[in-house]
Structure formats: structure tokens, C-alpha cells
Amino acid sequence: xxxxxxxxxxxxxxxxxxxxxxxxxxxxxxxxxxxxxxxxxxxxxxxxxxxxxxxxxxxxxxxxxxxxxxxxxxxxxxxxxxxxxxxxxxxxxxxxxxxxxxxxxxxxxxxxxxxxxxxxxxxxxxxxxxxxxxxxxxxxxxxxxxxxxxxxxxxxxxxxxxxxxxxxxxxxxxxxxxxxxxxxxxxxxxxxxxxxxxxxxxxxxxxxxxxxxxxxxxxxxxxxxxxxxxxxxxxxxxxxxxxxxxxxxxxxxxxxxxxxxxxxxxxxxxxxxxxxxxxxxxxxxxxxxxxxxxxxxxxxxxxxxxxxxxxxxxxxxxxxxxxxx
Numbered sequence: 001x002x003x004x005x006x007x008x009x010x011x012x013x014x015x016x017x018x019x020x021x022x023x024x025x026x027x028x029x030x031x032x033x034x035x036x037x038x039x040x041x042x043x044x045x046x047x048x049x050x051x052x053x054x055x056x057x058x059x060x061x062x063x064x065x066x067x068x069x070x071x072x073x074x075x076x077x078x079x080x081x082x083x084x085x086x087x088x089x090x091x092x093x094x095x096x097x098x099x100x101x102x103x104x105x106x107x108x109x110x111x112x113x114x115x116x117x118x119x120x121x122x123x124x125x126x127x128x129x130x131x132x133x134x135x136x137x138x139x140x141x142x143x144x145x146x147x148x149x150x151x152x153x154x155x156x157x158x159x160x161x162x163x164x165x166x167x168x169x170x171x172x173x174x175x176x177x178x179x180x181x182x183x184x185x186x187x188x189x190x191x192x193x194x195x196x197x198x199x200x201x202x203x204x205x206x207x208x209x210x211x212x213x214x215x216x217x218x219x220x221x222x223x224x225x226x227x228x229x230x231x232x233x234x235x236x237x238x239x240x241x242x243x244x245x246x247x248x249x250x251x252x253x254x255x256x257x258x259x260x261x262x263x264x265x266x267x268x269x270x271x272x273x274x275x276x277x278x279x280x281x282x283x284x285x286x287x288x289x290x291x292x293x294x295x296x297x298x299x300x301x302x303x304x305x306x307x308x309x310x311x312x313x314x315x316x317x318x319x320x321x322x323x324x325x
Contacts, residue, residue: 005281044104047072049098052117065103080106137162162202167235170228171293178298181222181304188217191226198231204238207248213255221305221323229301232294233266233319240270256323261307263295264321272317279311299324 045062047069049055053070055069068088071081081088081103087110088103115278144155162238192212197208219226234251241249249269256263272278280294306324311317 010053038141042102044102047101049074051102056098059122062103068103074099083172129165131302133162133169134167138165151183157203160201163201164203167228170255170296171232179225179300180303181225182222182314183305185218185220186223186225188213188219190225191219191230194227195230195234198224198227198232199238202231202235204242206241206246208238208241209248209250210234211250211252213253215255215257217255217257219323222301225301226323227322229298230264231297233321236294237266237268237270240268240273242270242297242299244269244271246270262323262325264323266319266321267314267316269294272313276311277286301314 001138042059043061043259044067045060045068046057046059047055049059053074061297065088068081068090071083072090072092075092076087078091081090085107086105087107089106090101090103092099092101094100137159140155142160144152144159147155196210196213197241230253235249238249246269246283251266251268254265254267256265281296295309302309302323307322309322310320312320
């Protein structure tokens, strides 16, 4: 028979065990919450699977990438998954009956690696092509002075084609080594004259009217780079007009000064741009003739002058160019 003292002691022990259980449960919940917070804090997707491959724990990034689960391999090796134009690096580790996977988006890293490789290859090819193109250019100049007048237009077409190739080579080499602006003050009229001369070498078949700013102002910048930038925009406009059904075309560059930036707007009435999201991606051209570097370099040139380039379409398509005063 249990005495009153023994019963009281038993009750006290029961309360103690219950309190210990509550504290242990609370500690476990706190630990679980801490683990969940840590997993949630991680920038990459994290899954933890039970031995039966059911999900034990996952963070919000993993929930967004739930379509990757079917591609996960239960092993210790690291590997890549390429799906829906994205690349992911998959890592896994095992602890007792649990397996953890992490997925890191390496799309941008892969893109930069591919761009670097393509840039190196393009730069090498450009160096190889530059010398024979220079020789051909000299020979055509000599040929133009010796052929009969009826054949001069043929030689001029050859020169225009050489000019196109030379522009591509210059753009490729500039892209591979990076844009550095050597700034000096000069008059807009000086740059405008160089732009007009460069356009005259660019072949086109339609009647195109060019309107350039008539304002007189000084730009502090690299005149060679800025000439390339403006010519890039104008030749893009020429190609857009050439691809349209119109017999005539208009390319207009307007100017405004807000006290902090030289602001230029480039407009043409050629065909619309099909993929505006890809305009400033290297080696992704939105036209048949392009090499995908013109607008990328133009943006880099504007950036090197403390400005930027943007595209907007509200009624008509406009490229906006800002250059720091």
C-alpha cells in the first residue's frame, strides 16, 4: 500500500517529467525553427529528403524551383542541370537517413564565360582578317583611279562592303579589350561632319533623309568612340528602313541639354524592333546583317562618358542617349 508521502513524491516526479518533456519539446521546436530560418536565409534552393525521397524540409527558393526535383540524382557527385534556358549547379550531401540538395543558378556565370570565349575567338579572327582587309582597301583605292568611269560604281560598292567589314572588326576588337574613353572637349559640328562622312560609306538603296542636331555645343568626350556610337545607331536605322516596305525613310537625331546631360533621341520610321529585351545582349542581333555588338558597345561608350543608352516605344520607337556634360 502506497503511503501519502510516496504518493506525493510520485506526483512531484510526474510533474518534473512533464516539465522536462515540455522544455525538451520547446528546445526541439526552437532548434527546428532555427534550422528552418538558416535554410530559408540561404540564397540558393535547398531540399532535405527523407530516406523514402519525400521532402522533409525546403526553403522558398526550392519551392519556386519545384520542377527541378524530378531531375535530382541521389548521389554525391556535383553536376549541372540545364532546363528552360537556365543552368543550375546541383550539390548534395547525406547525413544518416537524410539527403540534402542545393541548386545554385549559374546562368549568368555561364553566359559570361560563353561571352568571354566568343569574344576571344572573335578578337583572334578579327586580327587575322584585318591585314588582308587593309590590303584589299588599298588595292580598291588604286583600282578606282585606273578603271573606266562605267566601272567606278562597282569599285565603290566593294569599298562600302570593306567599310562594313572594317566596322565589324573595330567593334569586335573594342569589345574584347574593353571601352576606355580618352576625353577632350570638341564641337558637336566636328563630330557631326565625321558622322555624315561615315554614313556616306554605308551602302543603302532607298532615299533616306537624315536630320542631325543644328545646335552648337561642346562635348567633353572621346570623339572616335562617340562617332562609332552615333554611326551604330544611324546604320541600324538605315537597315530598319531598308527592311521596310517604304520607298523612302527618315532618320532623325534630336538634342536637348538639361544642365547635367547632353540628351539625344534617335528616331527612324523603319520596321519595329522584334525583341527589345535582347537589344543590349552581346552577340544577339535583332537583324540579319548584325553581329550583335553595335548596341552593346554603344551602351558601353555612353557609360564611359558618364551616361547611358535606353530604348522606349510610346507611339514611336526612340533610342535615348545621355552623355554627362
